[in-house]
Every structure is written in structure tokens, then in C-alpha cells.
Amino acid sequence: MPQADELSRTFAALADPTRRALLARLCEGSATVGDLAAPFDMTLAAVSKHLGVLQNAGLVHRGRDAQYRPASLDARPLRTASAWIDNFQGFWTDSFDALDTHLSTRSTKEPR
Secondary structure, eight states: OHHHHHHHHHHHHHHHHHHHHHHHHHOOOOHHHHHHTTTTTSHHHHHHHHHOOOOOOOOSEOOBBBBBBOOOOHHHHHHHHHHHHHHTTHHHHHHHHHHHHHHHHHHHSSEE
């Protein structure tokens, strides 16, 4: 069940829009807490707490360079989440195909 635990932590971390914005910023490269906090109206401590959640989910790695602790993205847990979501691709494809068939049938039966 470790994979399910990882998946739960990943989705829990992604549930917050601030954390998603932090991940999007980290796609551009490593950043300090101060850099990450700049666009938000929140304290450095609040941003650090968000980073802690991301770090516990394995989505962020914090470096150690004296007082400078840059955060960087580790997208590997997203691969597991993406694979889980991809399991539903067949459902969506079948649903859209059924809708297309239904709409095609309706349009040929109804007068214009």
C-alpha cells in the first residue's frame, strides 16, 4: 500500500492552489522561500509550511547551502498521479464516443 500512501500525499499537496502555484514557479528553477513568497500576500512562515507539505509529498527538495536553502521541484510523484489518472482514459473515451453516437443519431432523426 505504499503507492497509495504516496498518491494520497501527492493529491493532498496538490489540493491547495497556493501549493500548485509554488510548484508552477519551481518549474522555472530553484528558489528561496523569499523568492517564492514574493507574489503572495502571506508570511515567509506560511510559505514555509506550504513547502513542508510539498516536501512531505516528495514534490519538493530543499537544499542546504549555509543559510540559503533553495527549494527545487521533484516531479517524480506526479508521474504516479498521472498514471493513476490515465487509468480512467478508457472511461472518458467511451463516454465521449457514446455522446457522439447519441448526438449523431438525434441530429439525423430531428427535422431542422
